[in-house]
Amino acid sequence: MAALLDEFVLANLSSKFNILSVERSPSSNNILATFEAGFINEYNVDDQKLIHSWPVRHGVNVTSPGIWCDEEEEYICVFNQQEIRRWNVDDNIIEKTRKKNIKTDIYKVFTTEGYKPIVLCKNGAAEFIENIKSICETPVIGSQDSIVYADIIKKQNGFGVIYLVESKNKRTLHCQWYLDDVEQWKHQTFVITYQKTVIDYCCHTDENSNTCLFLLGSEKDLYRINIKESSIEEEFISVIHELGTEASIVCLDNSQIVIAGLLKKGQNGVGIFDTKYCAVQSFKPFPEICKVVPRVFCLNNHIFMNCGKKLYAFPYQFGTSTLSEFLGKSRSVEDNTNSSLHIINWSTKLKSKGNNTVKQLETILNDLIDPSKTQNKSKFSDQFKIFLECLIKGNNSSSISSLQMIQLCQRCLSERKFWPSEELRQLLNHGYISSGISSELIEVLIEKKENSLLHLSLQKLSEIPEACLIQILQYYIGLSDEDFQKNLDIDISTVIEVNQDKCPFGALKAHFIREVLSQPFSDIFLIDKLRKLNFKNVLSLLDFLFYLMATDDNQAVSFSTRPQLQNVIDWISCTIDAHVTQLILSPDARVLLIKLHESVSQQTQFYDGMIELEALLSQYKSKLSNPIKPKIGQYCIEVLHIY
Numbered sequence: 317m318a319a320l321l322d323e324f325v326l327a328n329l330s331s332k333f334n335i336l337s338v339e340r341s342p343s344s345n346n347i348l349a350t351f352e353a354g355f356i357n358e359y360n361v362d363d364q365k366l367i368h369s370w371p372v373r374h375g376v377n378v379t380s381p382g383i384w385c386d387e388e389e390e391y392i393c394v395f396n397q398q399e400i401r402r403w404n405v406d407d408n409i410i411e412k413t414r415k416k417n418i419k420t421d422i423y424k425v426f427t428t429e430g431y432k433p434i435v436l437c438k439n440g441a442a443e444f445i446e447n448i449k450s451i452c453e454t455p456v457i458g459s460q461d462s463i464v465y466a467d468i469i470k471k472q473n474g475f476g477v478i479y480l481v482e483s484k485n486k487r488t489l490h491c492q493w494y495l496d497d498v499e500q501w502k503h504q505t506f507v508i509t510y511q512k513t514v515i516d517y518c519c520h521t522d523e524n525s526n527t528c529l530f531l532l533g534s535e536k537d538l539y540r541i542n543i544k545e546s547s548i549e550e551e552f553i554s555v556i557h558e559l560g561t562e563a564s565i566v567c568l569d570n571s572q573i574v575i576a577g578l579l580k581k582g583q584n585g586v587g588i589f590d591t592k593y594c595a596v597q598s599f600k601p602f603p604e605i606c607k608v609v610p611r612v613f614c615l616n617n618h619i620f621m622n623c624g625k626k627l628y629a630f631p632y633q634f635g636t637s638t639l640s641e642f643l644g645k646s647r648s649v650e651d652n653t654n655s656s657l658h659i660i661n662w663s664t665k666l667k668s669k670g671n672n673t674v675k676q677l678e679t680i681l682n683d684l685i686d687p688s689k690t691q692n693k694s695k696f697s698d699q700f701k702i703f704l705e706c707l708i709k710g711n712n713s714s715s716i717s718s719l720q721m722i723q724l725c726q727r728c729l730s731e732r733k734f735w736p737s738e739e740l741r742q743l744l745n746h747g748y749i750s751s752g753i754s755s756e757l758i759e760v761l762i763e764k765k766e767n768s769l770l771h772l773s774l775q776k777l778s779e780i781p782e783a784c785l786i787q788i789l790q791y792y793i794g795l796s797d798e799d800f801q802k803n804l805d806i807d808i809s810t811v812i813e814v815n816q817d818k819c820p821f822g823a824l825k826a827h828f829i830r831e832v833l834s835q836p837f838s839d840i841f842l843i844d845k846l847r848k849l850n851f852k853n854v855l856s857l858l859d860f861l862f863y864l865m866a867t868d869d870n871q872a873v874s875f876s877t878r879p880q881l882q883n884v885i886d887w888i889s890c891t892i893d894a895h896v897t898q899l900i901l902s903p904d905a906r907v908l909l910i911k912l913h914e915s916v917s918q919q920t921q922f923y924d925g926m927i928e929l930e931a932l933l934s935q936y937k938s939k940l941s942n943p944i945k946p947k948i949g950q951y952c953i954e955v956l957h958i959y
Contacts, residue, residue: 337381338613350381465517520567554594797822846894
């Protein structure tokens with residue numbers, strides 16, 4: 317598992333210069349940044365200093381980014397699509413360096429260890445830079461086709477230039493393999509079945525020459541293509557629910573992808589998506605407001621990203637991915653390869669009427685899941701009403717898969733044109749929302765300030781992750797008593813009065829927070845998540861927990877909503893463990909900690925006395941009890957043992 321560390325500013329940029337690429341340079345501590353118009357700059361990452369700068373004259377556009385070639389010990393870039401420029405470190409003016417013009421537009425120039433530079437033309441022709449003129453006018457793809465992504469991959473017996481080509485009717489993957497043993501090129505073409513609109517691409521080849529090409533779709537789906545020398549394997553990975561409308565991606569390895577353009581808790585930012593656990597990990601908000609989604613690049617254990625008028629660097633470090641780190645963060649995998657799921661019926665005899673009902677129910681459900689078929693509130697509500705009636709009656713409800721119900725819930729939560737609050741309430745009341753999407757549900761309800769549905773979720777959902785409990789606590793503590801009275805749908809008689817002089821919250825607020833504290837949890841995970849609770853809310857929570865421990869009000873609440881004394885003590889212990897340093901150093905917490913210490917000491921003394929009293933009562937009982945005479949009938953047989 318990789319984790320993003322704190323970012324730093326590498327360079328200040330001009331707003332009119334769009335960054336084209338970040339590539340390696342002769343030094344391992346330096347990077348080469350290319351801008352579409354303006355400059356090709358070399359920066360030292362450790363010192364955040366500009367080492368070299370090669371300006372580009374007005375009217376010239378850099379169409380293939382500047383790169384460094386170890387074999388030739390020179391820099392290479394392409395101007396205005398057909399002019400190749402080559403220079404070394406001592407050259408200060410690019411216009412005075414070597415150039416080569418060809419008659420075909422160049423898509424990109426690549427370098428790989430042990431080989432001379434390779435040129436890929438926009439017509440699909442690929443060749444070493446010295447021989448490119450001889451084959452550049454021989455097209456490999458059609459005139460109406462266009463290359464949308466290209467990369468170079470290293471193999472054991474050579475290398476390959478791969479590029480994706482899009483046309484009106486299809487998307488194809490072309491592989492130009494260069495084989496060392498015969499010193500010749502081999503061309504292969506594969507048809508890609510994935511035909512949805514793609515936002516961005518990225519590729520990675522590991523040390524075993526396993527190559528993965530990732531496609532990020534406009535419908536928030538991530539698709540992977542495993543490239544082999546003679547075949548490809550396509551697979552759907554996951555739906556990334558945190559994805560915004562625009563994004564940029566780059567690979568860290570074959571299972572971790574950096575995504576710029578994620579949206580979490582109302583903040584746009586960058587994060588690492590783990591394809592193994594299908595979850596976003598190590599999210600960082602953008603350092604400043606960006607009008608367009610920044611491009612991301614990966615080099616030398618840093619993620620580079622242009623944001624606003626600055627070029628930022630995010631160091632990252634690798635660790636071991638474990639399931640515990642992703643609990644409560646993973647989203648349900650949504651398989652959109654076939655939205656119409658067919659359920660296998662195991663019965664050998666199937667009535668035609670029942671079969672028609674199943675098909676009708678599946679059709680209604682698919683319409684509810686598909687936004688294009690239920691575009692407005694009225695259509696969605698009408699279809700949902702029919703669907704829910706069938707489920708409540710139990711007619712063919714077994715034919716509905718859990719995946720379809722998850723997709724329906726996700727449609728309700730992600731809908732932007734209207735807010736299906738009543739439909740969500742019905743799904744919660746009838747137990748049709750899986751605990752697997754509780755994280756997504758809680759996050760959306762807090763964002764929408766749906767106190768009523770949030771209260772219902774705590775009652776109906778089981779196994780709510782600790783991260784969600786802390787989210788709810790953070791939200792509840794920040795609300796006023798008046799906020800809880802809006803859209804109130806609870807029995808007011810269950811809300812007990814509190815001592816306003818001692819309790820930090822009002823009666824309603826205390827009632828809702830009691831309900832959160834009554835939820836089951838794991839101490840290990842709770843301590844980790846409690847660290848995200850801000851310190852002001854930590855003090856309020858500890859004050860309320862002290863009130864619950866020191867008074868008898870919690871005994872008057874119904875068993876289902878009141879936290880047991882053991883729960884209260886566990887919450888106090890976990891909260892103090894999570895914020896022990898701040899609590900010790902903060903003068904605001906001193907009085908509260910003293911009160912907690914005194915209360916715990918009294919409780920300990922009381923229970924120690926109860927243990928002594930139990931032993932004393934046991935002795936009194938044994939001494940004062942009357943002997944029980946055995947009941948003897950008319951005859952009695954006794955056995956005497958003589959030793």
